Amino acid sequence: MYTSFDKVKSAIDNGTTVVDVVSHYLKQIEAKKHIHAFLEVFEAEAIQKAQEIDAKIKNNTAGKLAGMVIGIKDNLAYKNHKVSAASKILEGFESIYTATAVERLIQEDAIIIGRLNCDEFAMGSSNENSAFGNVLNPIQEDKVPGGSSGGSAAALAAGLCTASIGSDTGGSIRQPASFTGLIGFKPTYGTISRYGLLAYASSFDQIGPFTNTIKDAALITAVMAGKDEYDGTAIQEDINEFPIEKIEKGSLKVGYISDCLESKGLNPEIKTKLEQTIQVLKKEGHTVEPVSFPYLDAMVPTYYVLTTAEASSNLSRYTGVHFGRLADNVKGVEETYKKSRSEGFGEEVKKRIMLGTFVLSHGYYDAYYTKGQKVRRIIQNKTNELLSEYDVLLLPTTPDTAFKIGGVKDAIQMYLQDIFTVQANLAGNPAISLPMGTHSNGLPFGLQLIGKHQKESELLSISAYLMDLKQ
């Protein structure tokens, strides 16, 4: 019903209250409890907030997002609310400050309706790594919703909020968006402050939205974006909006990565849809050309060397002593750390800490970590080189549609789910997954656009254009 902010606003214009809107979502959340998208619903608080916003609307003092109801991934801090990164090691933890991204949404009168399930510490591609149980794909409930922001995707796809927030380290917004038929947007690295985002891999992590419309993606992202004194790696300018411009016939230069199109694991129907999209764009007079990206096989390995290294360092703060879960019956500091961590972290997280510690350890640092950083530069250079010739790069988001829960058992096969999405994180570019098709198996899938650094408006404008062409 309220699948976009425009729909919420037009209902409000016709006499619906924000309390009605929130009550509607709360009812839906209850009805869809079994998909396990939410780890916690801030029910009473959301209603109270809605009353305040209704009063503001009456007084014409409401913010830009008044009426918007948003779910946040459980790796974003929100003062006096629990946050766990879906990990037992943070069971019971309550934030003592609010993430900048969340704070800015609240400042504009968005209502935060709850925290959404995800893979533990955002490590996973299926939401099967949550310590609090997996999430079902609302489109076909025996399928995964993707990951790591699986709860964020499932919640919006099931109509439980107007939009949701996720984080994307290697595809964690775009891949679940593809699996659930949503728009998933990862802005340029640094567009949105990471302050209050529980860190996985700091040089990759980026917050972004799941929405049903490009307009909503642009609006929410712009509200969260811009300079922040708490994150020195964030963009140094203020951002007010990302205007959506009209795309003229014949004006675009689109490169499609032929290595992705020809990759063996690509589902034939996704390939066909991509080819059709290329034809449609050509018919509209645009220049659409194949480009070569010869580093496809290196992408996921580079990602794993660097992200696990950063994770091993970022996750060293979880010792059980200052916050989080503390082990019983231990003696001394070292044993406290080891037992608390071994009991608190899940298997996938421990595995990544181990690999990350290995690639950073004496004797292996140059061979793995430095090597990874060098390959990252090659990937970034090549991506920039292509984008100096083309406005955007077009490629699939995922090799296939959502798979069955428990269907991918081999770790490397699971890691290769991200083969088309990690490029944007390795190179820092903005990228978006657009719901472009439905497979004959009934499941949706996305196509992906990668844009130029800090050209979110351009990327979103082209996205809106493509979405219109589809219809």
Add this chain to the structure above:
Amino acid sequence: MDITDDLIDHIAHLSRLNFDGDKKTVIKNDMEKMIQFVDQLNKIDTEDVEPLIFMSEAINVLREDIVKSEITQEEALKNATHKDSDYFKIAKVLDVK
């Protein structure tokens, strides 16, 4: 490369993690697979390539050196399991007779 039990023990210690019994066999096997997977990077020629370390183009983002207190001691202690009014407490290190 050969992943030995000693290497697993060493990395586990650096990671402040324990892997006992079956779990050690599993992590050893996982590490072997993952290292083999990332070894693919050796195929790429990185001669004369500088490592990419910083993702943002901003250099030396400075701020005024102003003292601000944003988290109270009470807030800092809020989430600790063992604490008193002033300190985090850790498990006893020495047994005193």
